[in-house]
Amino acid sequence: MNNEYKIKVKNVTKIFGKSKKAIQLLSEGESKQVILKKTGATVGVSQVNFEVKAGEIFVIMGLSGSGKSTLVRLLNRLIEPTAGEVFIDGMDVVKMNKEQLRNVRRKKISMVFQKFALLPHRTILENVEYGLEVQGIPKETRKNKAMGALNLVGLEGYEHQYPQQLSGGMQQRVGLARALANDSDILLMDEAFSALDPLIRKDMQDELLDLQSTMQKTIVFITHDLDEALRIGDRIALMKDGVIVQIGTPEEILMNPSNDYVERFVEDVDLSKVLTAGHVMKRAEAVSVDKGPRVALQMMRELGISSIYVVDKKKTLLGAITASEAKEALDRNEGLAAILQADVTTVRPDTFLTDLFEKVSTAAIPVAVVDENNRLKGILVRGAVIGALAGNNDAINHLGGMANAEVAAAQPNREVKITWNNGSQKYQ
Amino acid sequence: MEQWFPKIPIADWMDAFVNWLTVNLEAAFDGVTTVLETLVEGMVAGFSYIPIYVFIILFTLLAWKVANKGIALFTLIGLFLVANLGYWEPMLETLALVLAAVFISIVLGIPMGIWASQKQTVKQIVVPILDFMQTMPAFVYLIPAIFFFNIGVVPGVVASVIFSMPPTIRLTILGIQQVPADIIEATEAFGSTTSQRLLKVQLPLAMPTIMAGINQSIMLALSMVVIASMVGAPGLGADVYRAVTQIQIGKGFEAGLAIVVIAIILDRITQNFGKRKKQGGTA
Numbered sequence: 001m002n003n004e005y006k007i008k009v010k011n012v013t014k015i016f017g018k019s020k021k022a023i024q025l026l027s028e029g030e031s032k033q034v035i036l037k038k039t040g041a042t043v044g045v046s047q048v049n050f051e052v053k054a055g056e057i058f059v060i061m062g063l064s065g066s067g068k069s070t071l072v073r074l075l076n077r078l079i080e081p082t083a084g085e086v087f088i089d090g091m092d093v094v095k096m097n098k099e100q101l102r103n104v105r106r107k108k109i110s111m112v113f114q115k116f117a118l119l120p121h122r123t124i125l126e127n128v129e130y131g132l133e134v135q136g137i138p139k140e141t142r143k144n145k146a147m148g149a150l151n152l153v154g155l156e157g158y159e160h161q162y163p164q165q166l167s168g169g170m171q172q173r174v175g176l177a178r179a180l181a182n183d184s185d186i187l188l189m190d191e192a193f194s195a196l197d198p199l200i201r202k203d204m205q206d207e208l209l210d211l212q213s214t215m216q217k218t219i220v221f222i223t224h225d226l227d228e229a230l231r232i233g234d235r236i237a238l239m240k241d242g243v244i245v246q247i248g249t250p251e252e253i254l255m256n257p258s259n260d261y262v263e264r265f266v267e268d269v270d271l272s273k274v275l276t277a278g279h280v281m282k283r284a285e286a287v288s289v290d291k292g293p294r295v296a297l298q299m300m301r302e303l304g305i306s307s308i309y310v311v312d313k314k315k316t317l318l319g320a321i322t323a324s325e326a327k328e329a330l331d332r333n334e335g336l337a338a339i340l341q342a343d344v345t346t347v348r349p350d351t352f353l354t355d356l357f358e359k360v361s362t363a364a365i366p367v368a369v370v371d372e373n374n375r376l377k378g379i380l381v382r383g384a385v386i387g388a389l390a391g392n393n394d395a396i397n398h399l400g401g402m403a404n405a406e407v408a409a410a411q412p413n414r415e416v417k418i419t420w421n422n423g424s425q426k427y428q
Numbered sequence: 429m430e431q432w433f434p435k436i437p438i439a440d441w442m443d444a445f446v447n448w449l450t451v452n453l454e455a456a457f458d459g460v461t462t463v464l465e466t467l468v469e470g471m472v473a474g475f476s477y478i479p480i481y482v483f484i485i486l487f488t489l490l491a492w493k494v495a496n497k498g499i500a501l502f503t504l505i506g507l508f509l510v511a512n513l514g515y516w517e518p519m520l521e522t523l524a525l526v527l528a529a530v531f532i533s534i535v536l537g538i539p540m541g542i543w544a545s546q547k548q549t550v551k552q553i554v555v556p557i558l559d560f561m562q563t564m565p566a567f568v569y570l571i572p573a574i575f576f577f578n579i580g581v582v583p584g585v586v587a588s589v590i591f592s593m594p595p596t597i598r599l600t601i602l603g604i605q606q607v608p609a610d611i612i613e614a615t616e617a618f619g620s621t622t623s624q625r626l627l628k629v630q631l632p633l634a635m636p637t638i639m640a641g642i643n644q645s646i647m648l649a650l651s652m653v654v655i656a657s658m659v660g661a662p663g664l665g666a667d668v669y670r671a672v673t674q675i676q677i678g679k680g681f682e683a684g685l686a687i688v689v690i691a692i693i694l695d696r697i698t699q700n701f702g703k704r705k706k707q708g709g710t711a
Contacts, residue, residue: 078613106619117614121632131618133628182618 005087006186006218007052007075012084014070014242017041019082032241044070046242047084054185055216059229062239068222071239072188075220076109077101088186106135110179114191116171118163124150124174125159131182142181149181150174152211169200176208180215187219194223205232226265230254230274238262250274255396270354271389277356278349279396280388281369281378286311289318289336293329296321296336307365309376310340317368317376320344346370349377353385360385446572457576464528464582471524480511491693495700502696506689515664515686522653522663522690525581529588529649534642537593541600541638542626551601558594566591566655574659584652584661592648599641603634643698650691664690 015022022041025034032043045067052058062068073079075086077093086093088108096104110131118127126133128149132142150156153173163171172192179187193201209232212219223229229236230250237247238261246258254274257263286309287296300308300323307322319340321329329339346368347356359367366379388396450457475483484507492500510519544551566587573583607630615625631638657665664687671680 076617078616102619102621104619105617109617111614111617113610113614113617115610117608117610119611119614119629119633130615130628134615134618134620134624178618188617 004053005051006054006056006089007058007220008085008087008090009048009050009075010085010087012048012071012074012086013046013082014044014067014074014079015041015082016044023083043067043242044079045074045081048242048244050237050244050247052218052220054218056234057212057219057221057232059221059223059233059236060239061223061226061229061233061236063224066239067242068224068239069190070242072190072220072222075188076105076111078111106131106182108184109186109188110182110184111188111190112172112175112179112192114194116163116168116175116195118171118174118178120163123160123162124155124166127163127174128159128178128181131178145183146177146181149177152180153177153207169196169204172196172204180211185218187217189219189221191222191224193228194225201228208232226269227273230269238265251279272354272357273352275353275388275396276349277347277351277353277369277380278377280353280380280385281349281397282366282381282384284309284368284376284379286315286317286376287321287336288313289340291336293321293326293334293336293339297323297326297330300326309344309368309379310336311376315375317344317346317370317374318342320365320368344368346374347380348372353389356380357385446575449572450575453576460586461577461582464577464585465580467531468521468524468528468581468585471527472521475520475524476517480516484508484511487693491697494697499693499696499700503693506693510686510689513682513686515667515683518662518664518667518683519686519690521581522650522665522687525584525588525653525656525661525663526646526649526690526694529585529592529652530642530646532585532589533593533596533645533649536589537596537641537645538600538638541597541641542604542631544597545601545604545630546622546626554597554601558597561590562594566652567658570655570659579660581656581661583659584656584665587656587659588649588652591652592645595644595648596638596641599644600634600638603637603641604630606637607633639698639701643695646694646698647691650687650694653687 013023013026015026018039018041021039022035022043025038026043026046030038032046035041035043048071050058060068060071070079074081074084075088075093077086077096081094084094088104091104093101093104119130122130125143125146128146129142132145137145147156147159150159153176155170155173155177158166158170163174166174172195175192193204196204205228208219221229221232230253233250235247235249236253238245238253240261246253246262248256251274253262254266254269254271257266285299285303285305287299289310289312296308296310300306307320309320310318312318318337319342321336321340325339326336329336344365345359345363347359347370349369349371356367360380360382366381368376369378369380371377478486484504487507488500488504491503510516540554544554569590570583570587573586577583577586604626611629611633612625615629620628653661653663653665654668655665657663657669664683667683668680668687671677671683
């Protein structure tokens with residue numbers, strides 16, 4: 001039952017100080033402040049529940065003092081939970097004895113720390129080897145593994161240096177390599193990039209996503225930076241005062257904030273870095289290539305547009321034709337294949353808006369959104385893109401998985417008619 | 429005061445306790461005496477076996493390697509002066525006494541410090557005892573020391589150990605507890621056992637601080653040599669003591685100067701040894 005989840009956290013609570021009375025009050029629904037006043041105990045994490053799927057990047061976000069760093073330490077019991085259960089691969093970590101816990105820490109969970117926490121008296125290689133060394137793995141094996149991990153993070157050649165000789169970004173790569181060297185499935189990253197300057201931070205985020213695309217680790221990532229959370233998170237849990245306020249995909253958090261707190265948190269977000277082509281594309285009207293110019297002209301007339309995309313039976317994009325070309329073809333009795341313009345601008349559904357502004361603004365006809373097999377998924381209309389950026393919820397497709405044109409088609413009230421010549425849109 | 433509350437007979441209790449110890453632990457004290465005597469005398473015999481100029485050169489080279497040219501030069505001139513003034517043999521005796529005391533301080537003090545750093549209750553018991561050891565006037569425990577170990581070098585060593593061990597213990601505790609919490613957390617997160625954490629992380633990182641403690645122990649042991657000479661310990665202290673009782677100002681100064689020379693050499697060498705360890709991390 002737990003198998004589909006790598007990590008399952010049930011009702012986990014951490015209270016610093018005298019916990020008995022505080023737990024009692026907590027179950028009666030008292031707030032953190034009231035409990036502090038009445039008992040002197042601080043509620044760090046309060047009855048938190050969540051699950052993390054294998055291969056997912058799960059971001060826990062909150063401001064400082066929200067309990068996020070405490071929460072991540074409850075997962076590997078660097079901090080002992082006061083109550084609740086933490087299942088890793090279906091086994092309750094909270095009930096484990098020291099020996100079992102040590103094994104979980106050695107084999108299943110690795111951690112990357114905000115302040116790197118490297119051992120200053122050891123070389124980079126020795127630092128990366130540490131997790132393997134404590135397991136008693138032979139020297140040659142652990143050296144090979146450590147070198148492999150250092151290569152992954154791009155630090156080959158630095159293995160005999162000491163941590164102080166490296167920049168912050170490089171030190172954190174060492175921290176990451178140390179965590180990767182253990183081959184554990186789960187990576188806990190506690191504000192791992194927060195101590196780095198913004199440019200390096202972005203590089204590290206990209207690199208993490210890059211590594212993740214090949215390694216498929218289960219990552220619990222702690223951050224106070226919303227942009228970071230939105231960038232790397234498959235799902236985000238927002239914390240406040242030790243409680244998880246909302247869990248959802250970045251898009252859900254942005255578009256449907258569950259309360260004022262979340263809303264205030266997300267209102268300053270740069271939507272162009274969050275929304276993708278898939279979010280703002282409209283249903284594409286296309287004509288099949290085996291149909292004649294007559295059908296194409298008919299469709300254009302019905303839809304009030306002056307050109308149309310041409311696809312084959314599998315919806316693979318072949319090109320576009322204009323109304324005047326279709327008319328000429330009709331006169332000369334030619335098929336669509338003969339007249340279509342194959343050279344059209346396309347983007348992928350997961351392209352961020354910030355990266356497609358230029359294409360959209362310069363294209364003569366709406367930009368086509370295609371998947372990796374060049375199948376037409378939708379089109380980008382300038383008005384819809386701008387509407388989405390303005391925070392207009394109606395202009396955004398709420399997509400569960402991969403974006404596709406059918407989703408838009410299923411919502412006829414959002415369908416738009418397009419006149420390609422001036423790029424404007426009319427709502428039906 | 430005596431009117432309404434009788435005097436607490438601490439003095440009587442202490443006398444009875446010391447008598448009891450003398451009688452009942454005689455075998456143990458004799459054993460300790462034999463071991464310490466052999467240790468110190470063995471060292472003196474060993475040192476004396478080395479020709480003076482070889483000894484001076486060896487020490488100078490050590491100072492050069494561990495510290496720098498200046499200290500090497502000081503060692504060369506200082507030891508030459510001691511030999512020239514005719515205090516070579518007493519100097520060796522003092523050196524042996526100090527090294528024996530410091531050796532025992534390290535052997536007992538570092539494990540004690542490690543233990544206290546891991547267990548809060550141990551620390552709470554140990555720290556007041558250290559305060560007691562450092563502040564109780566040395567003469568007070570020299571008297572029972574004579575009972576236990578007779579007159580000679582052994583009570584001198586014991587008194588020096590009592591006086592010089594606290595810094596080693598204190599700075600071992602401090603050094604281990606000063607290891608940053610995030611580093612400890614990281615070693616925990618990777619599944620280290622307690623001994624792995626201690627040996628691979630805490631002790632190496634605490635080493636400079638522990639070395640500072642050992643350096644302090646050496647200096648304190650040296651400061652005890654005159655007092656130790658009052659219970660019959662040989663060495664430079666005995667010369668100073670004799671000069672004081674006979675009011676020989678010049679001789680007293682010479683012997684005192686020899687102590688200063690030895691103190692500075694030992695201090696600089698051990699200090700730099702600690703620093704060198706520290707730099708080991710950044711080299």
